[in-house]
Amino acid sequence: MSTTKRAGAAAFEDTMRDFWATRPVRPRSGGKVGGVSAAIGLRYGIDPILVRVAFILAAIYGGAGVVLYLLGWLLFPKESEPVPGMAKPRPEPTSGTLAVILVLLLLPSVLWLISSPAIIGLAVGLGAFYLIHRTYGDRNAVLAATAPATAAPGATAPGTAAPVPEATQAGENTWVYPGAEQTAAAEQKSPPAWDPLGVAPFAWDLPEPSEPEQPEPEQPKRRWITWGTLLLAAFAGGLTSALGAPLHISLTFALGTIGLGLILGSFLRGGRGLIAAAVPLAAAAMIAAMMPVDTYSGEIGEHEVHPDTAGELASDYQLSAGTITLDLRGMEIADDEEVTTSASVGVGDILVQLPENVDITARCKSELGDVQCLHSVASGGSADQTATDLGADGPGGGRLNLDLQVGMGSVEVTRG
Structure with missing residues (x-):
């Protein structure tokens, strides 16, 4: 068991060392914000659009995508300015000023993730990136050139004059300079000025004609990934709904199925049509999660109530979407009567x-929106206020209890 653990630790260490040596390089063009998605796409041969969608979905569910993107922006080098004579620009590390800004943004983000269930999303994202490198780490791997170029034998250092070769005496009144033999040999190999019959042996030393390069075959369009994933997503959402799950749970299962299709499509180079379905489905799942569970009555529209007596006021009013208006200014309540509605x-x-003059106790709640509960005001997420007011005449004049709740929208209670 210990040998297996050591082998696993060594394999993990080798993978991380290889990732750091060949980590993605943020390109100078093609990036939207920091170039992290484009760098990952170019490094592992994945469509950058799918990488961006993965970051967006991870950011929507818990904010892990923001932390992962900032980490990539900080750790991935950037492509430097092109240099004449260099085949590929050398990567350069993130600038000091930008690194400080990214660290300042990362500190509160990481602390918030650790104290919330969203830390699971961060762990899943890092694990997925590790598996991608283990599987596709050999694609487009380029090591950074860090070793200085070595001078060729006999080369002179810049700024120094080349030594002048000395002549040697080959015989009486005959001097031979270094390189004269090579010059004579080159003159002997040069073709004659006039050779109409082509008898020179080197005249036939022609390069063999190369075969024309075959065009690369076009990648097949794998539309089956899009349609197959959409069918599976509809089946998953419908099955969970039939089993009695709330709407936002059914939408989450459907969205998770589409996410798996996007991951599969990133490797098979297909499924880009799933992006158009994932974005609105994610928004719908977020809205459904904010809505109270008991508001799915199926009714949509405007509902106005103008009761004259307490008996005309129903105990409960519900809408899935729309506006409920309770105009109680003309409603008569006896002094010893207590009325409750929601x-x-x-x-x-x-x-x-x-x-x-009616005595009022009202609870006003909005999962996402604004609340004005008499003199109590709140806004944002989970705005919840409770107000009690005895009216202009003080205690007496009947009592009214209100329980008002919206998922996304506003609650307003005014007097008179």
Whole structure:
């Protein structure tokens, strides 16, 4: 067992060392923000659009995608300015100023992730990147050129004059300079000025004609990935809904199926049509998760209530989307009478207008939106306010209890 553990640790260390030596390089062109998605796509042969979608989805669910992108921006080098004579620009590390900014952004983000369940998304993202490098690390791997060029034998250093060769005496009144033998040999191998019959032996030393390069075959369009994934996503969402799961759970299962299709398509170079389905489905899942569970009555529209007596006021009003307006200014309540009603809207607004003298206790809640509960005001996520007001005449004049809740929208309670 210990030998297996050591072998596994050595393989993990080798993979991480290879990743660091051949890590993606952010290109000078083609990037949208920091070039991280383009760098990963070029390094591992994956469509950069699919990489961007993965970052966006990871950012929506918990914010792990933001941390992963900032880490890539910090750790991946950037392609330098092209240099004449150099086949490929040398990567250069992230500038010091930008590195400080990225670290300042990463510190609160990582601390927030550690204290929330979103840390699971960060771990899954790092694990997926490790598996991608293990599988496709040999694609487009380029080591950074760090060793200085070595001078060729006999080459002179820059700025120094080349030594003048000395002549040697081959015989009486005959001097031979270094290189004269090579010059004579080159003159002997040069073709004659006039050779109409082509009898010179080197005149027939012609290069063999090379075969024309065959064009690369076009990649087949794998549309089956898109349609197959959409069918599986519809089946997953419908099955979970039939089993009694809430709407946002069914949408999450469908979105997860599309995510798996995007991962498969990134390796098979297909499934780009899934992007158009993933973005609105993710937005719908977020909206459904914010909506109260008991607001799926299926009704959509405007609902106005103008009761004259307490008996005309229903105990509960519900809408999936729209506006509920309770105009209670003309409603009569006896001094010893207590009336309770509630209203809930999935996406929309609740407006309540109260009589002048009735004693009121109201609870106003919005999962995402604004709340004005008499004199109590709140906004943002999970805005929840409770207000009690005895009216202009003080205690007495009947009592009214309100429980108002929206998933996304506003709640407003005013008097008079």
